[in-house]
Amino acid sequence: MTKIFKYTWAILKGMGITLKYFFIKPVTVQYPKEKIKISPRWRGTLKQLKNEKGEEACDGCRICEKICPVNCISMEVYKDEKKNRRFTSSYTVNFGRCMFCGLCVEACPKKCLVHTTDFEFCTYERESLILTKDKILR
Template sequence: MPQPLDTVKGFGVTFKQIFKKPITQEYPEVKRPVYPRFRGRHRLWRFENGLEKCVGCSLCAAACPADCIRVVAAENTPDNRISAGERYARIYEINMSRCIFCGYCELACPFDAITLGNEYEISEYARDDQIYTKDMLLAPPIKRTPVADAELYDTPIPYYKEHA
């Protein structure tokens, strides 16, 4: 059934909207905080004494479903000690244009050497620039992303972890 009165009411609704403040958050100026567990740009970590945590075991590369990690390991020597283990990653590259940010590398790593950060602004003008080298991954990210209060959003500890 046609409802002419309701149709006219609809015009009132749309007209009233004009005077309300738009709810748009204008992105480049306003950056919404991401969830604490948001998976963004990767980060390689060092111990506090400066040694790299990564021992070049390539487990992350094996776990990667997108096959975007390339690790070439080399032996540590007494006068050139880079990582805490026997070997270290001579080359560690992540192709960000292939990475799907699944976080499997993080899970696979036995030394917590690689984690996924919160930064998502990683677009470049050239594809070559999307390949992140070890130095880039070891350095803190240039752009910072606001992160929401972890207490507000972090999920409770899963059952299987408490009762392992």
């Protein structure tokens, strides 16, 4: 007899928990139809910022290239004698290798390299994970 009460109580307790969650707002979202707000701290793809003159702020110091542990950043740099500063003629990031550690962003002395909140860049082609300057400088 005691066992009957014990088991009935266990069932009621279990059903009580089910009933409690029945009235709570679900935390799951129907992705990709529904999307949650991504935290600004999210480390997505990289983006280079322009300066107040609308020029690229990056001066090709190569610190991001050197600090990247997986060598996924590469660039070519030239000096503009008229403006007396360096620019990059190419700037490429291979997101197929990137581990989104954020070291390049942390190290950038100009603070012009930032992470975006983009996370939807899955692809079947490795080549499309290689982003060139025209896609990074925006």
